[in-house]
Amino acid sequence: MPDIVKPYSVDLDLSIGTLRSFNKKVEVKLSELREFFFNREAADNIIKKHNDPAVYVYFENSHPHMRGEMNFGVTILSPGKVGCEYNMTRGHYHSRRRGEVYVGLRGEGIVVMQTKDGMFFHSPIRRGKVVYVPPSWAHRTVNTCDRKLSFFYAYASDAGHDYGTIRRKGFAKLVVEKCGKPKIIDNPRFTR
Ligand code: F6R
Numbered sequence: 001m002p003d004i005v006k007p008y009s010v011d012l013d014l015s016i017g018t019l020r021s022f023n024k025k026v027e028v029k030l031s032e033l034r035e036f037f038f039n040r041e042a043a044d045n046i047i048k049k050h051n052d053p054a055v056y057v058y059f060e061n062s063h064p065h066m067r068g069e070m071n072f073g074v075t076i077l078s079p080g081k082v083g084c085e086y087n088m089t090r091g092h093y094h095s096r097r098r099g100e101v102y103v104g105l106r107g108e109g110i111v112v113m114q115t116k117d118g119m120f121f122h123s124p125i126r127r128g129k130v131v132y133v134p135p136s137w138a139h140r141t142v143n144t145c146d147r148k149l150s151f152f153y154a155y156a157s158d159a160g161h162d163y164g165t166i167r168r169k170g171f172a173k174l175v176v177e178k179c180g181k182p183k184i185i186d187n188p189r190f191t192r
Pocket residue numbers: 028058075089090091092100139140141153155161
């Protein structure tokens with residue numbers, strides 16, 4: 001990849017919520033997410049029964065990890081649950097103090113955010129909703145509907161992704177289905 005990125009434009013298909021061109025595609029399967037879900041036995045059963053399904057995929061225009069550059073893309077999160085927890089992304093902190101913007105394109109869900117000193121926030125995400133993730137806030141997206149959830153995102157290329165902290169400590173809250181509706185509850189396993 002060249003060190004100097006020239007201006008360019010790409011098409012975002014707003015009707016189906018996908019990006020028409022990208023230089024990086026990442027598919028995340030349930031086996032890679034197992035530790036992030038509360039009910040790991042339920043995850044193992046789905047992995048066995050459905051041959052380790054992909055839970056989400058993201059298509060990105062990724063640039064050199066240099067101050068000032070930005071990466072942007074679209075994440076598509078499949079519907080479904082592991083136990084009573086809705087399908088979700090791993091979630092991460094940015095390693096550097098860098099924020100991010102999400103724009104909902106299709107489906108409905110919740111973005112959960114937290115800081116290392118104990119603050120928590122959640123926002124709905126759906127078509128037309130813009131979610132601002134400030135620096136130092138971990139962020140995870142949860143698909144609470146029965147269709148695909150997709151959203152556009154943009155963040156600084158040198159942000160870096162810290163998955164280890166969430167893998168070890170979890171998120172303070174879980175988004176679960178209760179009586180057919182999404183509910184945000186305390187995560188009994190969360191450690192600060
Ligand atoms: C990038 C970002 C999103 C997520 C994507 C997958 O900083 O926040 O593009 O990377 O939605 O989620 P993770 O990276 O948590 O697996």
